[in-house]
Amino acid sequence: MKKKKVAVLGGGSWGTALATVLIDNGHEVSLWSRRKSVAEEINTCHRNESYLPGIDLPESLQATDSLQKAVKEKDVVLFVLPSQSVRDVARQAAPHLKKEVIVMHASKGFELESQKRISEVLGEELPDLTQRIAVLSGPSHAEEVVKKSPTTVVVASICPKVAEELQSLLITSAFRVYTHPDVVGVEVGGSLKNIIALGAGLSDGLGYGDNAKAALITRGLAEIARLGMAMDAQAITFAGLSGVGDLVVTCTSRHSRNWRAGNLLGQGYSLEEVLEKMDMVVEGVKTTQAAYRLAERLGVDMPITKELYAVLFEGKQPKKAVQDLMSRGKTDEMEEMIRGTR
Numbered sequence: 001m002k003k004k005k006v007a008v009l010g011g012g013s014w015g016t017a018l019a020t021v022l023i024d025n026g027h028e029v030s031l032w033s034r035r036k037s038v039a040e041e042i043n044t045c046h047r048n049e050s051y052l053p054g055i056d057l058p059e060s061l062q063a064t065d066s067l068q069k070a071v072k073e074k075d076v077v078l079f080v081l082p083s084q085s086v087r088d089v090a091r092q093a094a095p096h097l098k099k100e101v102i103v104m105h106a107s108k109g110f111e112l113e114s115q116k117r118i119s120e121v122l123g124e125e126l127p128d129l130t131q132r133i134a135v136l137s138g139p140s141h142a143e144e145v146v147k148k149s150p151t152t153v154v155v156a157s158i159c160p161k162v163a164e165e166l167q168s169l170l171i172t173s174a175f176r177v178y179t180h181p182d183v184v185g186v187e188v189g190g191s192l193k194n195i196i197a198l199g200a201g202l203s204d205g206l207g208y209g210d211n212a213k214a215a216l217i218t219r220g221l222a223e224i225a226r227l228g229m230a231m232d233a234q235a236i237t238f239a240g241l242s243g244v245g246d247l248v249v250t251c252t253s254r255h256s257r258n259w260r261a262g263n264l265l266g267q268g269y270s271l272e273e274v275l276e277k278m279d280m281v282v283e284g285v286k287t288t289q290a291a292y293r294l295a296e297r298l299g300v301d302m303p304i305t306k307e308l309y310a311v312l313f314e315g316k317q318p319k320k321a322v323q324d325l326m327s328r329g330k331t332d333e334m335e336e337m338i339r340g341t342r
């Protein structure tokens with residue numbers, strides 16, 4: 001593929017990891033970090049110790065704290081930011097983007113206030129580019145990607161050519177990229193798995209076993225798919241990398257921030273204490289709020305999300321939440337999976 005000029009917006013763990021994949025493919029990369037100290041550390045020490053400790057980064061990776069400089073004249077711009085900051089950054093970047101730029105995001109959450117998906121947020125802020133927006137998702141922890149451990153992801157766009165261009169831009173022998181047509185399903189799966197991962201961490205923190213975690217993963221997938229289908233996603237998407245794939249990795253990996261946060265909650269820390277301890281974004285907290293509101297609005301039954309919401313925001317004791325989940329009325333597994341809409 002012809003080498004491209006690419007901006008990566010977000011100097012956290014995932015932005016930095018994706019920048020290394022692009023460098024491996026020979027692209028010219030400008031990484032934007034709003035923190036000047038991070039940009040300087042990358043440029044001078046080729047490290048990002050706050051987010052990827054102990055990892056040597058390619059010397060050709062250039063970082064800047066100027067958003068305008070980062071996106072100027074770029075063929076492709078990747079938004080790799082916490083979900084709640086995408087709108088603001090897109091608004092600031094908009095006047096400086098090339099007309100024919102391709103935009104991809106890799107955030108896993110919804111905008112809390114509007115409960116919109118991140119490609120919708122980008123579409124609103126960059127209305128001339130709606131056909132050129134894509135999402136990257138799938139089971140992919142930054143800590144493993146920078147070590148070139150085999151990883152598979154999907155890139156979804158309403159425009160197949162855009163997804164194919166991004167596939168070619170990012171694919172390496174260690175980072176396998178599949179195209180995908182279902183933007184809604186990919187965004188819903190990638191966001192909601194964080195809720196279930198918080199629950200899985202909480203379950204482990206309470207000392208429950210593997211049976212409980214397997215139940216959370218499976219029943220979690222059922223309610224993710226229910227909400228997704230009510231939002232017009234395709235059911236089959238939830239059986240793929242951005243669905244069950246990402247759900248499994250996030251519920252079982254020691255790298256998962258969502259699992260770790262849930263685990264601390266299960267050990268008895270308050271939400272405030274947990275967020276204080278985590279120095280990286282834990283998307284599942286705000287996604288629980290957003291999904292709770294969406295489920296209410298769309299009339300979708302999401303028992304795990306509802307209980308987690310009560311634990312996080314209404315002071316419910318985690319053990320009582322588990323008890324209430326286990327003593328729900330008798331149902332048929334498959335029937336409930338399909339007919340979960342009230």
Ligand SMILES: NC(=O)c1ccc[n+]([C@@H]2O[C@H](COP(=O)([O-])OP(=O)(O)OC[C@H]3O[C@@H](n4cnc5c(N)ncnc54)[C@H](O)[C@@H]3O)[C@@H](O)[C@H]2O)c1
Nearest residue numbers: 011012013014015034080081082085107108141142280281
């Ligand atoms: N870390 C992973 O392995 C991974 C993998 C796949 C997807 N993701 C997703 O990627 C997104 C980014 O996650 P991350 O892991 O890089 O997070 P992180 O916590 O490691 O880093 C977040 C970065 O965003 C910056 N930031 C925070 N608020 C900002 C704002 N208002 N304006 C500009 N910059 C801001 C921070 O300074 C930091 O550089 C999340 O949605 C996450 O779910 C992460």
Ligand SMILES: O=P(O)(O)OC[C@H](O)CO
Nearest residue numbers: 138139140255256257258
């Ligand atoms: O560390 P987490 O829990 O934010 O998960 C990161 C990625 O989404 C895993 O695919």
